[in-house]
Amino acid sequence: GENVEQHPSTLSVQEGDSAVIxxxxxxxxxxxxxxxxxxxxxxxxxxxxxxxxxxxxxxxRIAVTLNKTAKHFSLHITETxxxxxxxxxxxxxxxxxxxxxYGKLTFGQGTILTVHP
Amino acid sequence: DGGITQSPKYLFRKEGQNVTLSCEQNLNHDxxxxxxxxxxxxxxxxxxxxxxxxxxxxxxxxxxSVSREKKESFPLTVTSAQKNPTAFYLCxxxxxxxxxxxxxxxxxxxxx
Numbered sequence: 001g002e003n004v005e006q007h008p009s010t011l012s013v014q015e016g017d018s019a020v021i022x023x024x025x026x027x028x029x030x031x032x033x034x035x036x037x038x039x040x041x042x043x044x045x046x047x048x049x050x051x052x053x054x055x056x057x058x059x060x061r062i063a064v065t066l067n068k069t070a071k072h073f074s075l076h077i078t079e080t081x082x083x084x085x086x087x088x089x090x091x092x093x094x095x096x097x098x099x100x101x102y103g104k105l106t107f108g109q110g111t112i113l114t115v116h117p
Numbered sequence: 118d119g120g121i122t123q124s125p126k127y128l129f130r131k132e133g134q135n136v137t138l139s140c141e142q143n144l145n146h147d148x149x150x151x152x153x154x155x156x157x158x159x160x161x162x163x164x165x166x167x168x169x170x171x172x173x174x175x176x177x178x179x180x181x182s183v184s185r186e187k188k189e190s191f192p193l194t195v196t197s198a199q200k201n202p203t204a205f206y207l208c209x210x211x212x213x214x215x216x217x218x219x220x221x222x223x224x225x226x227x228x229x
Contacts, residue, residue: 004159034217043121043207043220044160089159095215103214104175107159 002027004092006108014116019080021111023090024072030092032103033073035064038087038110048075080115087112120144121221123208128226130195130202138193138224140208148214149191153177154205154223163206166191167214195226203228 003026013019025033031052036044050057050064050073057064063076073092077084088111095103121142130136140149148167152160162175166185180199185191191210195202205225209218 006159009157032215036220041222043123043209043222046217046219049217091159103211104162104165105160105218107161109157109159 002030002092002094002104002106004090004106004108006090006111008111009109010112010114012114012116013080015080015082017080019077019084019113019115021075021088021090021113022072023074023092023108024070025092025106026071027092027094028068028071029094032093032095033064033066034091034105035062035075036089036091038089040086044089077113080113082115082117085113085115121208121210121219123206123221123224125224126222128224129229130226131229133197135194135196136226138195138206138208138226140191140193140221142189142191142208142210142221144210144219145188146210146212147188148211148216148218149185150209150211150218151175151181151183151191151193152207152209154207160207163193165214202226 006023034049037047038044061078066073090108091105093103093105124139150165151163154160161177164183166172182194205223207223209220211218
């Protein structure tokens with residue numbers, strides 16, 4: 001089955017700096033890669049996702065890049081703010097057309113991001 | 118507002134007792150999921166349901182049971198067979214199994 005490794009486990013940055021979190025996956029067939037942000041005592045919130053037919057996707061200060069050959073994808077947060085402090089999870093899945101394949105998400109272990117004012 | 122509601126937020130279980138965690142969604146989503154989260158770990162899939170009256174085991178289904186009698190509800194029962202039930206339980210839903218999953222705010226289960 002799929003295995004997702006996430007690094008680093010903790011990341012501390014100063015406000016305004018950039019933060020990068022990296023994930024590698026094992027199943028070359030995986031084609032959907034979401035990122036979630038989880039605040040203390042809350043459920044994960046989807047912040048950005050990418051499908052295997054694109055190499056990069058941006059949404060304001062957040063971007064995700066995908067390298068299918070190397071089987072890794074990364075989350076980039078620019079101009080970090082204290083409210084970005086949270087646990088971030090990457091995930092990978094294989095999704096089939098027409099809903100015939102179950103899109104099981106395999107999650108990484110999480111990265112605790114701390115942004116210091 | 119549409120969303121996923123999990124209740125209760127905190128739950129305590131005695132040894133040998135079954136407990137049921139509630140998950141309700143008003144997003145009109147067909148697919149629903151249950152995950153378990155342990156400290157310092159990612160989420161692991163317990164059960165999922167693609168449609169009403171149908172559900173499938175995930176990676177760690179032993180000691181758990183579910184039902185899907187209504188589209189908006191997907192309760193999870195933690196049975197006495199689950200020897201290590203202390204964890205944070207998260208419910209999610211999606212339009213179908215190829216669309217992004219959205220999560221509720223979880224139930225924290227502890228053993229007395």
